Amino acid sequence: MAGKKRIVIVGAGPGGLTAGMILTHRGLDVTVVERLERPGGRNGPLVFDGFSFDIGPTFLMMKHILDKMFALAGHSSEDYLKFTRLSPMYRLHYEDRHLDVHDEDERMRAELARAFPGEERGLQPFMDRERKRFAYLWPCFEKDYSSFTRYFSRDFISAIPHFAIGRSVIDVLGDSFTDERAKLAFTFQAKYLGMSPWVCPGAFAIIAFFEHELGIYHVEGGLSRISEAMAEVVRRNGGSIRLSTEAKRVLFKGRRAVGVELADGTRLMADAVVLNADFGHAMTRLLPKGVAPYPSAKLKRKKYSCSTFMLYLGLDKDYGLPHHNIVFAKGYQKNVDAVFEGGVTEDDVSFYVRNASASDRTVSPPGKSQLYVLVPVPNRMVGRQDWKTLTPRLREKVLAQMEGRLGLKGLSEHIVAERMITPQQWEEDYNVFVGATFNLAHSLDQMLSLRPHNRLEKVKGVYIVGGGTHPGSGLPTIYESGRISADLLCEDLGVPVKG
Ligand SMILES: Cc1cc2nc3c(=O)[nH]c(=O)nc-3n(C[C@H](O)[C@H](O)[C@H](O)COP(=O)(O)OP(=O)(O)OC[C@H]3O[C@@H](n4cnc5c(N)ncnc54)[C@H](O)[C@@H]3O)c2cc1C
Incomplete structure (x- = not known):
């Protein structure tokens, strides 16, 4: 050497x-x-x-x-x-219906027409607009900003009008869809950045675009x-x-x-x-x-992203849920606002559940399955929760909402193995600053x-x-x-x- x-x-x-x-x-x-x-x-x-x-x-x-x-x-x-390219990519669970989100345009249009009649007309304009935005913005994400000349390059200047400055992703999706629930199908992705769709910059509408264009993958x-x-x-x-x-x-x-x-x-x-x-x-x-x-x-x-409360559940049965499931709280915006203001709406949370067993038998013992549950909660800079006392209570409430919203009857009795991670553990055990699991806000x-x-x-x-x-x-x-x-x-x- x-x-x-x-x-x-x-x-x-x-x-x-x-x-x-x-x-x-x-x-x-x-x-x-x-x-x-x-x-x-x-x-x-x-x-x-x-x-x-x-x-x-x-x-x-x-x-x-x-x-x-x-x-x-x-x-x-x-x-x-x-x-494995997933099809459907994920299922969205609303209070009274669900939407299976596909990366094939035809199937997606049909699914939108079934769940939100009329909204299928918004898909093509959305894809066309965001394809263009993506073409302008992605080069700005790929380059470094180590000098003035690299910053003020031609590609950066021509991308500026596509940043949707002053507009959130919800605002931008209003150009294509009218039903608030259909808009959510293309804006909840702000949560990937640990942000609220009502605050996340409109430029990030490209996330839903590249999901639909390029798909979502699982790895065995x-x-x-x-x-x-x-x-x-x-x-x-x-x-x-x-x-x-x-x-x-x-x-x-x-x-x-x-x-x-x-x-x-x-x-x-x-x-x-x-x-x-x-x-x-x-x-x-x-x-x-x-x-x-x-x-x-x-x-x-x-500014920092939100944190997450995690449940990792090993089950003695397989409920047959799709691979990725996003469950919107009944009062979704209220729930999202609460998280970023430092609160937890315990009885009406939004959560994400991944049933890896739907596409991968290697991750659980034979005859068993697993559920990974993610609940967005405040980071430790804005949230003052005492996680020692909140954890058992929140666990019970989340399990009850999983039973109710996803139809997982008798869920608690089927848990044979379990771990949790709270914002406090993200901070103390994983060295994550203020427990903001998705880092600095975007x-x-x-x-x-x-x-x-x-x-x-x-x-x-x-x-x-x-x-x-x-x-x-x-x-x-x-x-x-x-x-x-x-x-x-x-x-x-x-x-x-x-x-
Ligand atoms: C719950 C959750 C779900 C997510 N879901 C997705 C998703 O579905 N798709 C997606 O694209 N992204 C997702 N992300 C975001 C992101 O992709 C991951 O958090 C990613 O692992 C972050 O990578 P990193 O390299 O920034 O940091 P980390 O993965 O945190 O790696 C940092 C490493 O540094 C080590 N370290 C820290 N301090 C020291 C030290 N003093 N000495 C030596 N080592 C040290 C840590 O132990 C760690 O291994 C998710 C994040 C979380 C938390």
Whole structure:
């Protein structure tokens, strides 16, 4: 390894692993340190009593971006992972009806006509408008904002009219649909960013577009398999991943990063450091005071996504639910507003249920099935809940609403294995700043060049990857953050960038 540039990556989440795969392929000497005993971070597995759950991500969108990252690392994702394109993509449960959402236009139009007669006429105009918006906006998500000229490039300037400035996704969908429930089918995706559809910038109407255009995928064994495959690529490319190894702080000489000190006192010297630990956590815990460009006071002024209350249920039967289910609270807007104002509407919550067993028999023991339940709740900056007392109560109420809204009769009696994660645990056990599981909010004032930069400003040799930097907090954008930061790092160290 003599002569090779040394890189330490803190965190083996999707961001750190993407950077690791690419940098090892470019010949750098990469060490990834990960505090947990397995790779993946929030995109890791939760294995207990014979069941294997995904901790976090369950929707793989824009699969071609994942494929691109494997290709940039000299591998093919298909050699490691078995993908299934889901049909229908998901079922939406309203108070008095449901809608199966398909990525084939004909089937989607028919389903809209069945559930919301007349609204099927909005589908084509929506797809046409958002296809155009996507073509203008996506290049802005792919590039870095490390200099004035890259910022004010021609593609950025021509994209400005397509940002729908001053309009929310709900406003934008009003151009295509009239029924509020039909609009929800194309705007609830704001929740992927941990935001309210009534606040989320209209530009994000492209999320529903690319679901319909490109589909949603499941990976056999769960989406955590993606992280395991990425870790394997890092190792095969010659990198090393040190699990159960916590970084304590980044070491500096002046304002230049020179390595990382581990919790056991070991020092790993490096030419550059990549931080994948949750952004707020990294800024407050891993960078020395006086050096961190985002001290606590500045971080407190930022806006954050909501948090999530999670239930992972192993069952002794299979209720036959579709793969992805989104259940809207009867008072959906009231429920969403409450979450962002710091409250929990316990008797009328919105929730998401994933029945992986619908498409994958490998994740549960024979004859059994599993349900992954996600309830959006306030993050710990706005919410003052005492999770010790709220947890058992909320669990009971959510199970009762699952029984009622999804027809899961006798659900409680069929639970044979169970785990939960509360906002407090996201913060304390997973190092997620203020328990905001989807990181910094995606308001216009926290996007593109206004989001924390991939090459950290005011210091040298520190690069950020993951949901807290540009372009954002879903898997495809996190993969792009790993690629963008890897390119910047190579540019700074004079390492040729391979195609
Ligand atoms: C419940 C939930 C559901 C989600 N669903 C989806 C979905 O369906 N689709 C989608 O695209 N996205 C989804 N996301 C969003 C996002 O894709 C994931 O959260 C993703 O895992 C974030 O990746 P990351 O690289 O930013 O951070 P992380 O996955 O959190 O990785 C950071 C890593 O850094 C490690 N670390 C932290 N501090 C240290 C330290 N001091 N030393 C060493 N290691 C450290 C952590 O242990 C962790 O492994 C979801 C998120 C959550 C929480």
